[in-house]
Amino acid sequence: xxxxxxxxxxxxxxxxxxxxxxxxxxxxxxxxxxxxxxxxxxxxxxxxxxxxxxxxxxxxxxxxxxxxxxxxxxxxxxxxxxxxxxxxxxxxxxxxxxxxxxxxxxxxxxxxxxxxxxxxxxxxxxxxxxxxxxxxxxxxxxxxxxxxxxxxxxxxxxxxxxxxxxxxxxxxxxxxxxxxxxxxxxxxxxxxxxxxxxxxxxxxxxxxxxxxxxxxxxxxxxxxxxxxxxxxxxxxxxxxxxxxxxxxxxxxxxxxxxxxxxxxxxxxxxxxxxxxxxxxxxxxxxxxxxxxxxxxxxxxxxxxxxxxxxxxxxxxxxxxxxxxxxxxxxxxxxxxxxxxxxxxxxxxxxxxxxxxxxxxxxxxxxxxxxxxxxxxxxxxxxxxxxxxxxxxxxxxxxxxxxxxxxxxxxxxxxxxxxxxxxxxxxxxxxxxxxxxxxxxxxxxxxxxxxxxxxxxxxxxxxxxxxxxxxxxxxxxxxxxxxxxxxxxxxxxxxxxxxxxxxxxxxxxxxxxxxxxxxxxxxxxxxxxxxxxxxxxxxxxxxxxxxxxxxxxxxxxxx
Amino acid sequence: xxxxxxxxxxxxxxxxxxxxxxxxxxxxxxxxxxxxxxxxxxxxxxxxxxxxxxxxxxxxxxxxxxxxxxxxxxxxxxxxxxxxxxxxxxxxxxxxxxxxxxxxxxxxxxxxxxxxxxxxxxxxxxxxxxxxxxxxxxxxxxxxxxxxxxxxxxxxxxxxxxxxxxxxxxxxxxxxxxxxxxxxxxxxxxxxxxxxxxxxxxxxxxxxxxxxxxxxxxxxxxxxxxxxxxxxxxxxxxxxxxxxxxxxxxxxxxxxxxxxxxxxxxxxxxxxxxxxxxxxxxxxxxxxxxxxxxxxxxxxxxxxxxxxxxxxxxxxxxxxxxxxxxxxxxxxxxxxxxxxxxxxxxxxxxxxxxxxxxxxxxxxxxxxxxxxxxxxxxxxxxxxxxxxxxxxxx
Numbered sequence: 001x002x003x004x005x006x007x008x009x010x011x012x013x014x015x016x017x018x019x020x021x022x023x024x025x026x027x028x029x030x031x032x033x034x035x036x037x038x039x040x041x042x043x044x045x046x047x048x049x050x051x052x053x054x055x056x057x058x059x060x061x062x063x064x065x066x067x068x069x070x071x072x073x074x075x076x077x078x079x080x081x082x083x084x085x086x087x088x089x090x091x092x093x094x095x096x097x098x099x100x101x102x103x104x105x106x107x108x109x110x111x112x113x114x115x116x117x118x119x120x121x122x123x124x125x126x127x128x129x130x131x132x133x134x135x136x137x138x139x140x141x142x143x144x145x146x147x148x149x150x151x152x153x154x155x156x157x158x159x160x161x162x163x164x165x166x167x168x169x170x171x172x173x174x175x176x177x178x179x180x181x182x183x184x185x186x187x188x189x190x191x192x193x194x195x196x197x198x199x200x201x202x203x204x205x206x207x208x209x210x211x212x213x214x215x216x217x218x219x220x221x222x223x224x225x226x227x228x229x230x231x232x233x234x235x236x237x238x239x240x241x242x243x244x245x246x247x248x249x250x251x252x253x254x255x256x257x258x259x260x261x262x263x264x265x266x267x268x269x270x271x272x273x274x275x276x277x278x279x280x281x282x283x284x285x286x287x288x289x290x291x292x293x294x295x296x297x298x299x300x301x302x303x304x305x306x307x308x309x310x311x312x313x314x315x316x317x318x319x320x321x322x323x324x325x326x327x328x329x330x331x332x333x334x335x336x337x338x339x340x341x342x343x344x345x346x347x348x349x350x351x352x353x354x355x356x357x358x359x360x361x362x363x364x365x366x367x368x369x370x371x372x373x374x375x376x377x378x379x380x381x382x383x384x385x386x387x388x389x390x391x392x393x394x395x396x397x398x399x400x401x402x403x404x405x406x407x408x409x410x411x412x413x414x415x416x417x418x419x420x421x422x423x424x425x426x427x428x429x430x431x432x433x434x435x436x437x438x439x440x441x442x443x444x445x446x447x448x449x450x451x452x453x454x455x456x457x458x459x460x461x462x463x464x465x466x467x468x469x470x471x472x473x474x475x476x477x478x479x480x481x482x483x484x485x486x487x488x489x490x491x492x493x494x495x496x497x498x499x500x501x502x503x504x505x506x507x508x509x510x511x512x513x514x515x516x517x518x519x520x521x522x523x524x525x526x527x528x529x530x531x532x533x534x535x536x537x538x539x540x541x542x543x544x545x546x547x548x549x550x551x552x553x554x555x556x557x558x
Numbered sequence: 559x560x561x562x563x564x565x566x567x568x569x570x571x572x573x574x575x576x577x578x579x580x581x582x583x584x585x586x587x588x589x590x591x592x593x594x595x596x597x598x599x600x601x602x603x604x605x606x607x608x609x610x611x612x613x614x615x616x617x618x619x620x621x622x623x624x625x626x627x628x629x630x631x632x633x634x635x636x637x638x639x640x641x642x643x644x645x646x647x648x649x650x651x652x653x654x655x656x657x658x659x660x661x662x663x664x665x666x667x668x669x670x671x672x673x674x675x676x677x678x679x680x681x682x683x684x685x686x687x688x689x690x691x692x693x694x695x696x697x698x699x700x701x702x703x704x705x706x707x708x709x710x711x712x713x714x715x716x717x718x719x720x721x722x723x724x725x726x727x728x729x730x731x732x733x734x735x736x737x738x739x740x741x742x743x744x745x746x747x748x749x750x751x752x753x754x755x756x757x758x759x760x761x762x763x764x765x766x767x768x769x770x771x772x773x774x775x776x777x778x779x780x781x782x783x784x785x786x787x788x789x790x791x792x793x794x795x796x797x798x799x800x801x802x803x804x805x806x807x808x809x810x811x812x813x814x815x816x817x818x819x820x821x822x823x824x825x826x827x828x829x830x831x832x833x834x835x836x837x838x839x840x841x842x843x844x845x846x847x848x849x850x851x852x853x854x855x856x857x858x859x860x861x862x863x864x865x866x867x868x869x870x871x872x873x874x875x876x877x878x879x880x881x882x883x884x885x886x887x888x889x890x891x892x893x894x895x896x897x898x899x900x901x902x903x904x905x906x907x908x909x910x911x912x913x914x915x916x917x918x919x920x921x922x923x924x925x926x927x928x929x930x931x932x933x934x935x936x937x938x939x940x941x942x943x944x945x946x947x948x949x950x951x952x
Contacts, residue, residue, distance in 0.1 A: 065915035069908045076904045083894040083941070090893075108771050109808055125892045242888075273686045281562060281626065285685035292686050327689035328885050339887040462887045472889070476876050480868065487864045 018042025023167025177531025216486020223479030342460025575612025645708025702873025749824025
């Protein structure tokens with residue numbers, strides 16, 4: 001396409017509606033309008049100019065507001081569908097895999113659950129198509145902004161003071177009439193007082209205020225793009241850590257994904273509201289709902305191994321911090337944060353048994369099995385001994401005659417033992433779980449009788465490191481600045497020209513808040529004795545209304 | 559009088575003041591014969607002063623309750639919803655000062671009354687905070703959000719007035735149907751309040767045991783006659799009504815029963831009003847709206863959105879994310895409440911693009927504003943009570 005040459009001699013890029021230099025209308029359509037289309041200063045937007053190649057078509061697609069809003073609406077509806085049933089991450093299944101999740105949705109929610117799972121809606125927000133939708137929105141944000149921002153910026157940067165008469169009289173605020181000779185000087189004075197930037201050129205004046213508000217939409221879109229790129233960065237290794245650590249009272253454990261750091265749990269505390277003393281006013285509420293948790297807390301000590309020590313070597317650990325981790329008060333160190341997320345009360349620590357004669361109940365000695373570090377053999381003295389042949393911390397049943405354990409956590413410990421006594425020197429085999437004893441190789445003479453158990457609490461901690469947070473914060477901040485910039489400020493301009501013979505042309509434009517613009521103009525008009533202006537938009541509307549009424553009256557007469 | 563007692567008395571005062579102000583605003587609008595704005599000004603001013611008294615009383619409720627419990631009263635369904643009623647009135651006060659429009663008061667105050675009445679159907683005794691809520695972010699996040707929602711609701715109020723004026727109630731149309739549906743749903747809320755109050759005053763109780771979704775036996779207490787029974791229910795209360803049907807285990811029949819009673823009572827009320835007035839509810843308002851300046855309503859609608867939208871972004875997304883990062887270790891987790899806050903935000907973003915980019919002003923804008931309010935109410939009511947999530951504190 002060729003450049004458009006205006007009558008004033010200025011070469012405009014193809015697609016321009018209003019001449020960049022003098023403001024004359026360049027298209028027939030625009031020429032026939034009563035008021036100029038000032039939305040993007042009549043500049044050539046790529047999307048409105050080219051529509052040949054495939055790239056043009058893609059560009060035009062994404063630069064359209066209609067398409068942008070369409071993507072927003074599809075996202076909105078999809079997001080809503082994802083809340084009909086709980087997402088998989090909030091569902092409680094004993095073992096988490098596809099099969100158990102599928103079974104869960106089918107069992108609990110019936111046919112709807114099956115369909116929901118089948119469509120992948122149980123894990124919708126991380127699905128390929130949902131992320132693609134967000135990506136499309138991001139592309140639309142970028143393309144639509146560039147399509148508008150670039151020509152608008154060029155146009156506002158290069159704007160001329162003197163505009164053609166046809167540009168002036170197609171502005172919404174317009175005046176033409178006699179004025180005193182010092183009109184420009186006085187207008188300049190008053191406009192400067194009202195904080196306008198005033199430029200003079202020959203017989204003309206351009207006053208401008210708040211141009212930066214025109215960048216508001218693009219600034220807030222940049223904020224959103226920064227936010228979304230921050231979210232994408234989390235997929236890059238090293239930017240994001242999310243680990244779970246179960247730690248029991250008295251234990252010291254390496255913090256996962258935080259090399260060199262160790263955590264010791266001194267104590268886990270859970271408190272509930274008592275409804276007494278200070279809390280008496282909560283009595284009614286507590287009566288109604290039962291117990292309410294007041295505090296979950298793990299008292300910890302943080303250690304670090306010196307840098308030169310070997311990985312895993314803990315003998316030279318240095319204490320860094322002694323602190324309490326509570327909900328809303330994570331432990332923070334070196335970019336990591338450790339959160340109080342879960343707990344388990346009274347986890348088995350050790351179990352004590354008596355070796356007894358089944359008939360006489362006489363005890364041959366006592367043994368205590370440490371459930372974290374069990375020993376292979378326990379010598380009870382006097383020729384009695386118990387060998388631990390197998391230990392199953394979380395016994396879940398037999399498979400092919402072999403005892404199985406579901407997890408390494410001592411929730412339901414099972415012991416396969418061989419008991420030796422002076423009377424049974426070849427030993428008797430027994431399998432013991434809580435409340436039950438199995439004698440796989442025939443009737444025994446002796447048994448292990450449960451005496452007592454030692455318990456302790458366990459804390460479920462989450463370890464996070466998220467180096468994208470500053471990026472997300474920056475994105476949010478820029479978004480808010482952009483929104484405020486675009487919404488709470490406006491771009492006001494006045495053009496004044498002194499013609500030969502004392503006639504003055506005046507035009508005014510703002511991107512919004514015409515009321516404010518008129519208030520400014522009233523002050524300037526009074527001071528500089530400018531001709532009386534009209535709001536041409538209102539004139540047009542009044543005329544339309546009048547036409548309509550006359551038409552109705554005409555209809556009635558007929 | 560103890561502090562909590564003083565607090566609830568102040569809430570009563572606020573409620574009564576809003577009620578009186580509604581009628582005075584109505585009188586100000588109705589009494590204003592075409593062309594004479596004097597009476598509107600005078601009565602409008604009186605109604606506005608009454609509204610201010612009510613608002614100050616409600617602020618009194620808010621801060622005395624805060625003083626009594628030591629935490630901002632924004633922690634459960636009763637407290638949040640009451641605060642929503644308060645910010646709605648607060649938003650109205652700001653816009654009244656800007657635009658002096660009694661008709662806005664006539665429409666917004668009854669909605670605020672309805673919201674406060676709805677709130678008081680939930681347990682209102684002062685309750686302690688669970689660990690996740692014990693932080694200043696409760697005050698920061700929730701108050702910003704509730705103020706934003708109050709202001710956004712004003713845009714719906716202005717939109718509703720716009721629609722009540724422009725939609726032709728004589729001719730059958732989609733617009734007429736939907737506008738009447740809006741009025742009907744407001745009356746269903748009245749139905750809920752009436753039914754709950756009646757059954758609470760008559761002390762209705764019926765206990766049932768049932769088999770829950772984990773196949774365990776559980777019990778439930780109905781406070782309204784059980785129209786719908788739980789999964790494999792057994793009645794424990796003699797003389798209690800036999801439920802008309804049984805629901806699967808995942809459905810809480812107690813809540814379904816409450817919803818059904820609200821619809822039954824609401825529908826009866828609707829038809830009583832409609833038969834007495836001999837016209838649709840939306841048509842009853844027509845005479846009050848003769849002098850409404852449509853352009854002004856459109857302006858109020860837009861102005862509320864551009865004040866409310868950035869505040870909502872700040873409170874319901876940015877502050878929410880900061881707190882979620884501190885309390886739950888992640889700033890975003892697709893919890894239903896979070897998702898619906900995002901939906902609300904996307905909706906108003908679309909609203910602004912359509913208005914500024916596609917010229918959707920006037921009636922289209924008014925419908926969008928009302929739809930935005932519906933989304934906010936859905937997030938408040940349905941997401942708390944129906945969809946279980948981390949935010950179900952009620």
